[in-house]
Amino acid sequence: MRYILQLLLLLFILVPIIEIGVFIQVGDILGLGTTLFIVVITAVVGVNLLKRQGFKAWRDIQMSMAQGQIPALEMASAAQLLFAGGLLLTPGFVTDFIGFSLMIPEVRRTIAKQLMRRWQNKASGFSQSSHFHDGSEFNSYDNHSSAQRRQGRTLEGEYEERSE
Template sequence: MEKIDSFIILKFMHPFRLLFLIFLVIPLIEIYFLLVIGGIIGPLPTIAMVVFTAVLGAWLLRIEGFHTWFRLQQSMAQGKIPALEIVEGPILLVGGALLLTPGFFTDFLGFLCLFPATRRKIARYLLNKWLVQRVSGRPGGPGEQGPRTIEGEYRRKD
């Protein structure tokens, strides 16, 4: 019983540890870059750059969102499954949120999510690594062992 309880705690602890590190490490990286760049070019140009990247990111998000929406509609009109476009949508949202967050590190990550080439690579990775493997029954996630066969007998009573 104790073994099961510790397994459950470790299993649920992992995402919280990851989130804790994200919310701790990313702001520290942002503060570091803001201080370093602010020390080199001054505080007002640094603030101007942060505002400029937010405006540029919002503009780029709008354009790329329309392109993705158009490709989604084209795929559906041709009778194809728009899997890549469906996965690209949330990536665009995350990229836009990262660009609106003040800082240079999150801007870099946000632009990676908005540029078509890197966004498609991220989307293909997510499709291949997580979604396709889970649907096909192959191992795809942590703790997943693959398809299980349950043997038994069946009798029909009329």
């Protein structure tokens, strides 16, 4: 968690510096008016693309759920679209490039698969204990090899009532 916070702080500092540098370079080449016009146009086009892609992502989630499947990739795609929308509304050429890249379904699918593979590897061997508000507890234990876990969706565990 500390690593993620440090990375976010670094990005929070570096991204504006990079964007300012790119603005200066583009402004020197195209002029201030044209540069500002391009920034506004990319935001408008980005919002329209986001709207279309967002509706498609919502339909994909609904179709997946209607077929009885867990819409994991579709949800990851929708989250990336949300992030892309924020980037496209942020003034700048670098953030616009990243935002428009995330509008490409194949890019989102590739990133989602990589993230899910990473989360699945971290979750391997995970043991969880959940306490509910009524004092009961649910424990899930991992007694299977990782190959067996990937094949099925069986959850084994034990439930214990505790009185206070």
